[in-house]
Amino acid sequence: MYVPIMKNRDEEVRVIQTMNGYFNDSIIPMIEIYRDFYLTRYKTDEAGNYVYEKKPNSNRKYKIKLPPTDDDIITLKRIEEFLNGKKAFIDFFKFYANEYDDSRSFSNVELSIHLSRDFSYYKTRMLEIGDYKNLIPVISIKEGFNISEFDLIQLIKQLRDSNSSIAIRVTDGVFEEFEEVFEEYLTENDYLMLDIRNQNIDSKFIELEDFRDFETTAKKILLNSPRSRQLKNGDYEHLEFTKKINNKASILYKRYKLDGFGDFGGLKDDLPIDGGGGGTGTALALIYCKSDNAFYSIKHDDSSIGVRGYRFVRNDVLFRRWYFDSSNACTAMNKIEQMQVKFGNWATWNNITLTRYIQEQATK
Template structure:
């Protein structure tokens, strides 16, 4: 089972639409996990992905996990806080967070996930158990889902009440697997009946684009969870489909960014990177590195079946190099398609 974690922003939701239109999603074994960063259910809203009801309709063929994005706000002191009102609210008020999840649970195709994070205020164990009991009464047969990023023994009272149709996510974030040996053993010793999924964030936030290779495979993205989760007796794994777990909201960086393209290769479980070292080129830097990608297409897409690279070919033939948002979408499309076509 693969759980791609995506925020409900335009570029990431476009990726799901492309995959759905191509018939790659929905598919057995891939269940998206949508983190809500923006919400707008007004009838006049032009952005379908901000509407909870429209998200519910989008996943009519299959279910999706859903949660509100929560984070340590200290990590985003440079961000325009006016743009993350919902995130700030969900990160600071544990019980209000559960109330919001209750409303998500009312949508038949959305499966809410209670995320316990060590860097935000969380509901108490007793409150979560009470919520679980009410959830089961209101939604009989619907899976209950819990995500934790800390010592699982602290939540053993909840875990022992979970059943085989429930989901338990263990989120190691950016931590390397070997460093989590003790926590993983603690989780195993609890013998959870729920289906367990190992979440991680292989592409670290602290590594800037300029630190990657200008052209070639990179070891700076550790995708080992992709191949190790079954050995660790997890039912599935999840990650950000080649993206960072980042907000990117008006961060003051002087307006400069090293244009980069990340292409996942399932055959070696690594990313092929193209990076323009001249940050002054900004988005135009994509035009400079696109010829390198064009030359590598026989290696990266020998059969011409990759949706993302097919779009690149078509647009490049028209003289269009795309922008940063374009490549966010293509990164996600490429990654999910590779996994859909090569399940482990």
């Protein structure tokens, strides 16, 4: 079983829409919700007609958009629509103060900040998941968040009332603290996910052996984030399989007799960057090949031209398409082929990386 982990950013949502045909009991995505989607409402008069206004330096009239309220939240409804009937794990995303560096755009993650600071609100949002039959709630336990054994048990029981399956995602540093709860309260319909984050999997053999031997009827899944947040695009190699992403988890989970693995599909476990990450920077493509279990790295080293470097990256990718996609069936390669005038930006190529990875994991 494979669990692609993605946040509900625009491009990752587009991947869900494009690739949901590959989702099944063997590939179930986990969506980390760090922001809400809202129903758009406009100001109306007493008769129910839209009220218009002119914007500065324009003769056109525009409807006046109302500020969103909690009553306008449609996050889970939208996600269910994107999934088109397929299952997904839902993790209302929390993070602690020093988990991400100061270049992150914390102004865009107000929901996550609220969830992180208010357990009662976190629990309320988690319980909403029970209204959607294809969504599986994920209780996330990690360093930096203190949850009592009592609160955890109560949350499991409340989620059980309206969900046929639940998942617990726990980092290796706090796993032992809750072992007795996992043993007693998880069933064969549930999922227990050991998250080693971005730690080197080769150094976690003791934890993995303990996880293998842990007695539970729940499905056991190994999660990790093998692409470092500290590395910049320019740090990667050119025209070779990168040694900077250790993708062993996708193989080792079988050796440890686990039921599946999950990762970020070649993306970083990161938050939005202030300014959107625009401007200068190295154009980079990471093309995953399952037969090699590695990412082929292609970049354009002139960082001064930023995303315009993707013109050259695209050409280098397509020159090697015979190796990446000998059957011309790859969705990501077709997307690259169709770039005739515009050649994408950082987000576009994140979409390509993740799209390719999911399709490759779906191949036998």
